[in-house]
Amino acid sequence: MSRSxxxxxxxDRRTGLGTSIRRFAAYRVPAxxxxxxxxxxxxxxxxxxxxxxxxxxLFHFVPDPSGAFESVRALMRDVPYGWLIRLAHxxxxxxxxxxxxxxxxxxAFRGSYKDPREAVWWSGCVLFLAILASALxxxxxPWSQTSFWATTVxxxxxxxxxxxxxxxxxxxxxxxxxxxxxxxxxxxxxVALLPLAxxxxxxxxxxxxxRVGLAGRPGRRADAEGPAPIPVWPRVALRAALACGVFAMxxxxxxxxxxxxxxxxxxxxxxxxxxxPLNVKPEWYFLWAYALPRFMPERxxxxxxxxxxxxxxxxxxxxxxxxxxxxxxxxxxxVLIGVVLAFVALTIAGARA
Amino acid sequence: MAxxxxxxxxxxxxGVDRRRVLQLLMGGSTAVLAGMxxxxxxxxxRPLALPEAEAVAAxxxxxxLWEARQVVVAGRPVLxxxxxxxxxxxxxxxxxxxxxxxxxxxxxxxxxPCHGARFDAEGRVRGGPAPRSLARLEVSEEPGAIVVRxx
Ligand code: FES
Numbered sequence: 063m064s065r066s067x068x069x070x071x072x073x074d075r076r077t078g079l080g081t082s083i084r085r086f087a088a089y090r091v092p093a094x095x096x097x098x099x100x101x102x103x104x105x106x107x108x109x110x111x112x113x114x115x116x117x118x119x120l121f122h123f124v125p126d127p128s129g130a131f132e133s134v135r136a137l138m139r140d141v142p143y144g145w146l147i148r149l150a151h152x153x154x155x156x157x158x159x160x161x162x163x164x165x166x167x168x169x170a171f172r173g174s175y176k177d178p179r180e181a182v183w184w185s186g187c188v189l190f191l192a193i194l195a196s197a198l199x200x201x202x203x204p205w206s207q208t209s210f211w212a213t214t215v216x217x218x219x220x221x222x223x224x225x226x227x228x229x230x231x232x233x234x235x236x237x238x239x240x241x242x243x244x245x246x247x248x249x250x251x252x253v254a255l256l257p258l259a260x261x262x263x264x265x266x267x268x269x270x271x272x273r274v275g276l277a278g279r280p281g282r283r284a285d286a287e288g289p290a291p292i293p294v295w296p297r298v299a300l301r302a303a304l305a306c307g308v309f310a311m312x313x314x315x316x317x318x319x320x321x322x323x324x325x326x327x328x329x330x331x332x333x334x335x336x337x338x339p340l341n342v343k344p345e346w347y348f349l350w351a352y353a354l355p356r357f358m359p360e361r362x363x364x365x366x367x368x369x370x371x372x373x374x375x376x377x378x379x380x381x382x383x384x385x386x387x388x389x390x391x392x393x394x395x396x397v398l399i400g401v402v403l404a405f406v407a408l409t410i411a412g413a414r415a
Numbered sequence: 416m417a418x419x420x421x422x423x424x425x426x427x428x429x430g431v432d433r434r435r436v437l438q439l440l441m442g443g444s445t446a447v448l449a450g451m452x453x454x455x456x457x458x459x460x461r462p463l464a465l466p467e468a469e470a471v472a473a474x475x476x477x478x479x480l481w482e483a484r485q486v487v488v489a490g491r492p493v494l495x496x497x498x499x500x501x502x503x504x505x506x507x508x509x510x511x512x513x514x515x516x517x518x519x520x521x522x523x524x525x526x527x528p529c530h531g532a533r534f535d536a537e538g539r540v541r542g543g544p545a546p547r548s549l550a551r552l553e554v555s556e557e558p559g560a561i562v563v564r565x566x
Pocket of ligand 1: 509510511512513514527528529530531532543544545
């Protein structure tokens with residue numbers, strides 16, 4: 063027996079590492095499960111990338127309204143490969159949100175939230191919200207004009223909530239106005255609270271997925287048997303790895319060839335609480351919410367958003383039939399398609415406004 | 416382990432009783448402890464009141480008719496405008512979602528860059544999503560200066 067092999071075996075005996083890997087490789091999933099596994103794997107990969115780049119950013123970033131903007135500028139200009147780390151983190155956030163959207167809608171269309179997978183769905187919803195919250199709080203940290211004014215507008219919109227409005231706004235801001243206290247709240251949430259919640263949440267989500275098994279592609283009948291399950295290794299794992307590779311390439315391509323893809327020009331100006339620039343817009347994934355008040359009063363827009371949130375969580379309770387195929391649940395499928403179309407239309411409206 | 420005295424008709428029930436009481440005690444004390452920890456945290460996270468900033472500002476009285484100038488009063492932007500009826504001062508904070516409005520001399524109105532709210536020279540809503548007039552501040556013309564005060 064070679065020395066490295068002996069070393070590995072003695073390690074395995076003490077840690078069970080090899081056994082866990084083998085057990086994972088042999089774990090069986092529905093043969094036709096393809097995309098959700100790959101999407102999930104890409105999400106985990108993207109999240110790890112955000113953690114890594116985020117941690118690296120902290121080595122140079124000055125987390126304070128007085129120094130943040132300048133430190134980001136220095137990071138882009140003076141620090142070797144600072145631009146790469148910073149843009150990978152900023153673009154990575156957009157990619158992460160986009161893939162999370164797809165993962166969520168995919169699960170909704172496939173009815174993957176049905177008995178016994180309700181808890182998986184709910185943990186996924188919480189993760190989704192934590193990802194959005196991370197994106198929102200991260201957008202504040204460079205303390206640019208867009209950071210400042212997007213934060214002002216978003217927090218002010220809470221003041222239209224019935225009864226608690228004003229205090230909700232002030233609580234989120236940490237004071238009457240957006241300022242240093244707001245910044246510190248965002249920073250604490252973005253670098254400590256949310257990353258921890260995300261890591262723990264992913265662990266829980268995956269543990270529950272493992273416990274109840276993957277849903278697989280829905281058949282036309284509830285009792286339809288899919289093809290026999292196959293082990294994760296090699297086909298499923300390799301396909302997931304391939305998807306992660308494609309994701310990494312897309313991210314690098316966007317960073318290198320379109321570094322300003324997600325930044326409006328105002329993002330290159332430092333925050334000025336006495337001057338609001340034209341075109342204050344949130345990032346693309348919040349454009350729909352930004353566009354909503356153009357078509358309805360502020361209050362109603364808030365109610366619509368709260369309703370969507372509620373519907374997201376209530377989905378497994380509302381749609382309880384065991385049938386999962388989209389064509390076996392025509393109403394829900396229509397509603398889902400409507401939501402997707404409305405999302406796209408509002409996003410375009412928000413971008414145009 | 417079996418509860419003591421399983422052979423007795425009465426005692427097991429008392430055992431169950433005791434267990435129930437213990438469970439309640441444990442649950443209750445955990446809840447109380449959690450509450451005791453949560454209360455200071457909740458206060459800790461409450462917004463702090465900031466020290467009052469200077470609530471008076473002055474500009475020289477060279478302001479022309481239908482011209483406006485931005486000053487800072489109590490840490491917030493304020494617009495002073497001279498109309499044909501005198502000098503007015505308004506908080507520049509849009510009543511819709513808090514962006515800073517700008518004065519458009521040509522149209523004699525305040526304009527919000529965020530969602531396009533418009534206010535006339537008296538601060539009243541002229542169009543757009545703003546729900547209320549701009550907040551008005553006290554302003555006085557003194558020899559050589561215009562003084563704005565937040566009361
Ligand atoms: S904040 Fe002024 S119009 Fe919306």
